[in-house]
Amino acid sequence: MSEPLVLVADAGPVRTLTLNRPAALNSFTGALHAELRAALDDAAATASVRALILTGAGRGFCAGQDLNDPGMAAGADGKVDIGAVIEANYKPLALKVRAMPVPVIAAVNGVAAGAGANLALGCDIVIAARSASFIQAFSKIGLVPDCGGTWLLPRLLGRARALGLALTGDKLPADEAWRMGLIWQCVEDSALADASMALAQRLAAMPVKALAATRQAFDAAALMGMDDALALEARVQRELGHQTDFAEGVAAFQQKRAPQFKDR
Numbered sequence: 001m002s003e004p005l006v007l008v009a010d011a012g013p014v015r016t017l018t019l020n021r022p023a024a025l026n027s028f029t030g031a032l033h034a035e036l037r038a039a040l041d042d043a044a045a046t047a048s049v050r051a052l053i054l055t056g057a058g059r060g061f062c063a064g065q066d067l068n069d070p071g072m073a074a075g076a077d078g079k080v081d082i083g084a085v086i087e088a089n090y091k092p093l094a095l096k097v098r099a100m101p102v103p104v105i106a107a108v109n110g111v112a113a114g115a116g117a118n119l120a121l122g123c124d125i126v127i128a129a130r131s132a133s134f135i136q137a138f139s140k141i142g143l144v145p146d147c148g149g150t151w152l153l154p155r156l157l158g159r160a161r162a163l164g165l166a167l168t169g170d171k172l173p174a175d176e177a178w179r180m181g182l183i184w185q186c187v188e189d190s191a192l193a194d195a196s197m198a199l200a201q202r203l204a205a206m207p208v209k210a211l212a213a214t215r216q217a218f219d220a221a222a223l224m225g226m227d228d229a230l231a232l233e234a235r236v237q238r239e240l241g242h243q244t245d246f247a248e249g250v251a252a253f254q255q256k257r258a259p260q261f262k263d264r
């Protein structure tokens with residue numbers, strides 16, 4: 001039997017999904033997309049999973065689209081329908097990560113290029129190994145940033161830096177990505193697994209329903225004026241205020257004990 005393209009491992013409430021095509025730097029084939037979508041769906045549907053880590057096997061995180069995938073082959077008219085690949089694979093992937101009911105950490109173990117970079121940057125928290133790098137490789141093959149890149153990059157970096165990275169396709173080392181505010185943390189290579197797991201365990205013990213709602217409110221508010229964002233905050237707080245986690249958080253504070261959060 002062939003190896004799974006996505007390795008799944010649980011450590012208590014934390015599930016780790018490892019992209020597993022190391023010989024091709026975990027670049028995306030149609031089959032890898034399908035396995036990753038299924039793994040994300042399963043994590044979302046499994047009540048015991050309260051935080052997710054996404055990482056890569058071997059020396060790369062993900063080199064974006066596998067440029068040798070037969071799915072890239074030209075049709076009868078001699079042209080490749082990349083739009084169809086985006087609609088079928090990258091758009092659902094980017095949206096799925098953003099809609100996960102639990103926090104998602106990208107543990108970027110090596111190079112993250114093209115859609116691989118934007119997959120990582122679309123996660124809630126990005127921790128990168130010092131030897132990792134981010135490359136908006138699209139311009140070098142005549143494409144625009146995808147997998148959410150056009151939306152994410154200007155928001156994360158501002159127009160000047162976003163366009164600089166996207167137009168040049170230059171490699172951005174992890175420590176520079178951290179200095180620019182593109183990622184949460186850059187750690188020594190040997191510390192990546194432990195640092196990501198420690199953070200994931202910490203988040204898993206928090207009110208994860210509120211954490212996921214925070215991401216969703218940020219995303220929604222990015223498209224709103226302040227009045228509408230304030231109304232959104234009221235709506236979301238009303239809903240969270242009815243959850244048992246809120247009652248538990250307040251009770252634990254008043255009783256000077258550690259809270260036990262359960263909602264998801």
Ligand code: T3D
Nearest residue numbers: 023024025027063064065066067068082085113114115137
């Ligand atoms: O359908 C569509 O196209 C739409 C979707 C687009 C989304 C995208 O992601 S477009 C961008 C696609 N990705 C790239 O253009 C990146 C291509 N890769 C690279 O530029 C370099 O590999 C890296 C900068 C990422 C890493 O360089 P390096 O020197 O560390 O490694 P390497 O030797 O280039 O790669 C190692 C192996 O992985 C090598 O295979 P080999 O020669 O040992 O058998 C290489 O061919 C393979 N590999 C790396 N990236 C890809 C890949 N194979 C297929 N597709 C790749 N994207």
